[in-house]
Amino acid sequence: MQTAARISNGTSLACDRCALGASGDCPATSQFQGLQLRRVSAKQISAGAEIFPSNETPTTVAIIQSGWAIQYARLLGGERQILTFLIPGDVFDQDAVILPQTPNLFAFKALTEAAVCHFAIEDYRQLFQADVRSRRFAKRQLRRHQALMAKHVIDIGRRRALGRLAGFLLELRQRLTERNLMHDELMPFPLRQEDVADALGLTHAHVNRTLKHLRESGAIQTLPGILRILDPAALAALAPGEALLV
């Protein structure tokens, strides 16, 4: 895990070669089973760059085509709390859909090189009034985000390090599976241990020790930029009830 292999290298901005589109997960492609939208813009973002600063009022809704990003808050002491991880196919900045002209509370930043496409808020909002598939898509995105926030509270509120990490890995596994990014229990894992720590409310030193524990117990295997889940059942046992939440 020393260095993150640039897995998401082939960042294709063109919609006709977009992996998301191919699986029908982006309303800008003809494969999407519903209302077709046209994207306003597509941006290539380098690792570590801000996507949206906080306190800015968004005019678009964004979908992340490739790469990983975070939504986070920074405290006065400099500490960082990561609220959500964003993976390819995630729609973020969704508040804008429901609450136009309200500033973002928290900032977004790319963790890896990433490609982000934007839709006009008005266009995206039409999904909610369109056919069943469009509505299902938009509602699912919204609902998923809310559920993840709640799960996050439960995770860090009621579980200790081992359970948090196990639950977190299972969550990623589930989400990546839905986006066709899991193969043979192998997942791209571009996160530094400090990122995981800042999300789960731990220190990076302790994340390291906990990962070591999971590794030595045979539950997972780590390679640079990749994580393999060897024993999903073991992880599930460490995070009881996880399945109900994801």
Add this chain to the structure above:
Amino acid sequence: MQTAARISNGTSLACDRCALGASGDCPATSQFQGLQLRRVSAKQISAGAEIFPSNETPTTVAIIQSGWAIQYARLLGGERQILTFLIPGDVFDQDAVILPQTPNLFAFKALTEAAVCHFAIEDYRQLFQADVRSRRFAKRQLRRHQALMAKHVIDIGRRRALGRLAGFLLELRQRLTERNLMHDELMPFPLRQEDVADALGLTHAHVNRTLKHLRESGAIQTLPGILRILDPAALAALAPGEALLV
């Protein structure tokens, strides 16, 4: 704090004598500066009773007229994680507004005797299309809930017991002030220490110790069912950045 004094005793269900209405915080009263709604029902709920079970699809939006309630999840091991506290004037079950016909993920329960009024989802949704004041009301309610969830993650994730408690008390102070329920830094406090613990991810024993610390340092004073904030600045110093979040 041994016993909760029934502060919210005079639970008046009639809209014309509703304290919420008097301050213009309920769209069912003529004092509300915006679209007038008619409530579908008003229910008196006894302390400890479920308001909504989880996994049920709501047909109404609810506003809590008097009393305190929680939104919570129960894990397989029996542990409880409180997601949000609801105080008079809070609109809950708001997911129904945006996402009709989706079941509630988490249950709601009254902590004290409470009065809850319901609106038809369609009626309530019209607030978003009505005049400025109505929109502001509805958006503020929605936005507030989201912000509180995010703040909750930050609190539990990046602060230790003392800071969490300080931040939590300041949050309650702010919210109660907005509803005209703070007087002379005195707030109704019907929560058991176990409730606080289940919200902040601590044990009730440790909440007790931490409260004792705050008491002995002169930051707060506790009376049965009431909490007085003696030194807001001291609390703010314990929870840096809190002001930015509330």
Add this chain to the structure above:
DNA sequence: CGGTGCATTGAAACCCGTCAAGGGGGGTGG
């Protein structure tokens, strides 16, 4: 080849959970 970023590890301090016991107030029943 020095420098930077990140993973790894150890030792010590400390925060917090766990367990257990005691106490006080309000209610109920005698």
Add this chain to the structure above:
DNA sequence: CCACCCCCCTTGACGGGTTTCAATGCACCG
């Protein structure tokens, strides 16, 4: 009016989980 019970607050001791601080090592890069 008292006895009793239940719920909740309170407190102490102990152990373990986490943080903190510090040092090392490895990979990559200029």
